[in-house]
Amino acid sequence: MNRRTRRAAAFAAVSLLALAAPLLGPATPAPFAAVAVLAAFAVREGRLFELFARPGDRRDRRLNGLAGFALGATGLAVFASIPAVSLSPSVFAAAVLIVGVGNLGTQASREYTDEGFLHATGFVLLGSLGGLLALVVVSAGAGEAVRLPAFVFLATSGALAAALLRSVLLEQDDPVVMVSVGLLCWLFAALVGDVTLARIGVALAVTAALGYVSYALGTASVAGMLTGVLLGLVTIVLGGFGWFAALIAFYAVGGLASKFRFEEKAERGVAQENEGARGTGNVLANSAVALVAVVGYAATDHAAMPADPFVFAFAGAVATAMADTLSSEIGGLFDNPRLVTTLERVPPGTDGAITLQGELAGIAGAGLVGALAAIGMPVGDPLVGGGVVVGAGFAGMTVDSLLGALVEGDRIGNQTVNFLATLSGALVAVALAFGVMLS
Template sequence: MHSRIRRAGGFAAVALLSLLAPALGVAAAVPFLVVAGAAAFAIREGPAFELFARPGDRRDRRLNGLAGFALAAAGLGLFATIPRVAMPVRVYAAAVILLAVGNLGRQIARSVTDEEFLHATAFVAVGAVAGVLAQTAIVLQTGGALDFPRFTFLAAVGALAAALLRAMLLARDDPIVMISVGFLLWLFDALAVGVTVEGIAFALAVTVALGYVSYALGTASVPGMLTGVLLGLLTLILGDVGWFLVLISFYAIGGLASKFRFDRKAERGVAQENEGARGTSNVLANSAVALAAVVGYAATVHLSVHGAVFALAFAGAVSTAMADTLASEIGGLYERPRLVTTLEPVSPGTDGAVTLQGELAGLAGALLVGALAAFGMPIGPGLVGGAVVTAAGFLGMTVDSLLGALIEGDRIGNQAVNLLATLAGAIVAAASTPLVIG
């Protein structure tokens, strides 16, 4: 275990080379290229090899992990020096450093506890602090303005995204994680306009608290919790409280619905896997379209598109997810389900099966989201906007059932069907924009 901590510390030390970027300018990638070359071709044994070697490296007699990490950092360094389209240097440094230092925090946590939640928490907390400090160090060198709310937002998003990707991938995939986080932060740096101290403090406090509650109640796995916190944070900052209330209503009610009479649903073969704890794939399948919509809304300052289009798409996607979840979780408790395409009786758990009770529960869920959106989101006149969101949710739920009956199976899984259904709900709602705003 101590060797893992030392190795993580070594990678963190290498990551600090990104802080030389302001002084090196167009040569910002050179230090990492030197490290990559030494790791791949020169270091075969000795203290440096023992410090950085992973199990596979010892077999190959080459520091492949260090070489890959350094090459990824060098690649991002090149993007940070391209004229006119350059990635901000502080974003580049934050992406490299928060990953390496976050992993050091995770390894230290692993040395004292086996609790996966605490490993992820250490990664995010330590990585986020490192990300803020990295951006601060770069700005102090370049003479720019210190914008700690923006720095904190970007560092938190980067640390959450890195922790999530690390949970899904392997340690040797750090280059993929680093590059993904770098481009993600580049995007959000352009969209995060006017982040305030109060706003980021409130967003972090609320999303972290609700993330912990979801994990403690067993409604989300650790990766699912990380995904939910990340999406919630982005929604609060790029949208506002009204958008977040719409999203969190789905997470809260949908999660509790999955737990409702779980044993009975398990007996009938219709219960959520993993004892009802939703993982990353489930959260993203139901929320990816909504996330794309809130990002689109934040980008309207650069687009000639009415913001209501994206607001309605967001609400329509969440309304669909809520309706479909309640229809499945409540409807699965009742007898005599019927196939949506033929209305023939089928066994519980059959793809595309519906019940009257499930349909009513789904409609109630869509109505709730419609009401929240009508009063808290910029979707036009309350009654009309709420009705559109409700109708979009119900239609999206129906699309989910139809897709389940027609195409779900070995090739198309439930998560893909959920994604397509939420997309359908978003399209229906967005297409109604002229009706809503006149």
């Protein structure tokens, strides 16, 4: 076991203090606060210092990494120990163990391989197990119901989110990761209902398999794969398999379209960057609106809100993302593109340029999402609901082209334009749906 793995194991051992939450009650923050004080002011040398020290800690002669880790846990513990706050001790403990034990998984895998995919896999596997252990032990210790299916979802989604943050942040950012995961699990714990273990099992198997395939085919980076798996899992649990079918159709078809005749598109200057592998920014730009919609849909079970707007917003956003992706990836292979605002001929790759072939491909993509929504989502009359989704996808695709021609450039990038386009598609879908209902 190398030094990094020993250090990660020591941090994981400290995270186990969170399991004492049922016994400590209001004093739950105390152990982590004590660790933070000792790390920052007392332990300056010796074996204990060397066990926990990160490279920068030796320069400062202070265990900054351990102090930050413990302070992050202390902050979450304060929320979990206040009766008026609904953050449960089990969710607090899960967040702490997901980060502490997950980091051990990453470091252990680094002893055997330099493959980033396996590092992320190690984090997710051990982090999920640590989070699940915390949820079960703390809930049982507090006399609360042990909801195993919901706990598996919370632990896995938290570990995926933590691994994703880990991939874009630094090692010393443990407090940011821990607090973010705690808040996310807090939200999901309030929204997840009576979900079966079979549904969770199928969701995990399907999303993990598709995530691996997307990475193996080069259609997603490690961070993009983690983002897609997390969004897919959340969509299945909070929405349903019909919602997931529409979302995964976009990921699969859009990813393959990015790879289609990639060398030719690269020569023309219209190829997707990073050799067609979509990263976190690209995935979120195209899927953030859909994620908010499915979370909003789940929230309607707990609040007096209509569910239909969230259903159509989700489908409209996904249809827009599909239509825009196919329009760009297919249209970029053809000559004589025209600027959407003036219809003047422009060079291939010009922002806001469209081709007839690209527009037809985009409409076909929106049609696919519309058909899947009509089959698997509660959109009312299948023909009418599916038509609304197709219309929204076309409208969002057009908005993307208009924004590309009018505002995209140094100050507003492609990812921002994609987000605004999917938001437009979602709003158009809701407006069309209500217009149809009122007519």
